[in-house]
Each structure stands twice: as structure tokens, then as C-alpha cells.
Amino acid sequence: MKLSVIYDSKTGNTKQCAEWIVSGMTRIEGVEAKTFSVHGVDEEFVKGSAGVVIGSPSYYALMTADMRTWLLEGAPKLKLGGKLGGAFATVQYTHGGGDLVVQSILTNLITIGMLCYSGGGAFGDPCIHLGPVAVNHNIEKACLEDFRDNFEIFGERFARKAMELFG
């Protein structure tokens, strides 16, 4: 079963988090997961994916303009309706809008008919209510490591659910 993680990233933080999600996804047997920059999406792989996770940095507490444009113009060609969807974000500040970014991505995904999944609080720690968010505190990537587990566990939970539904 294929899964895709699509991200926008200028300085590498969101790309790194996408890669952690994929490493969590591939803990589930039978999953083939790949990351794609929003500027280089493998459309055939995404079309063949049972689930797609979308990630963006917070730009003034919203997703980036490039991600929004892709969701409006690129995503509709890929027949995402009915697939499992998820979202994640990276921020500079704790209160930098991460949940708003995740929520706005999920709103897009629901609008195009995706079945959205966060993993939720039901599994306990880490309780990921909407989607994972990493805070870099503007001190380079070292700090991102603190969030690695959350992203890997999110990826694992997402892949397990996709397997239950579509495997």
C-alpha cells in the first residue's frame, strides 16, 4: 500500500518532519511511503496512494501561498477524494499558528472529500489532536529533534489506520 507525504519547505524544517513521518509509516508492514516537495509531486505515485499527508511551515499563522495554490490547482487533478488525509506544520514560535495551519490544511482536504485522521488522543501520549507541529525556536535544526518521536508516531498511526481501511 502506497502513502504520500507532500510538504512545502524553504529552510528544511518541514522537509525533515515529512521524512520522520515516512519513517514512522514504514514501520507498518506492507507500506511504501514517499515524501514529495510541493514543487515536485510524483502525480502517479500520489494517485496510487491510499493516504496523503500534507505539511507546511506557518507563514503568518497560515499555510504557505505555494501550498495553498497547490491544494487549489494541483490537488484536484489527483483524485484525492476518498483517500485518508492528514496534516502537519512547523513553526518558529510556540504560539506561531501551528494548529491553525494544520486546521486550514484539513479543511481543504475535507472539502475535496478526503477522510481525515490525526491519530487523536485515544492512543494517549503523544496526544496529537489535529496533527503534529514542530517548534524550532529559531535555533537551527537541533531543537527539531525534540519533536521527532511525535512525527514518527503520527506516521505509524496514520499508516496503521490506512492499512485497516484500505490494506
Ligand SMILES: Cc1cc2nc3c(=O)[nH]c(=O)nc-3n(C[C@H](O)[C@H](O)[C@H](O)COP(=O)(O)O)c2cc1C
Ligand atoms: C514569510 C515567513 C513568515 C513566517 N511566519 C511565521 C509565523 O507566523 N509563525 C511562526 O511561528 N513562524 C513563522 N515563520 C517561521 C517558519 O514557519 C518556521 O521557521 C518554519 O519551520 C520554516 O519551515 P521550513 O524550514 O520548512 O521552510 C515564518 C517564516 C517566513 C519566511
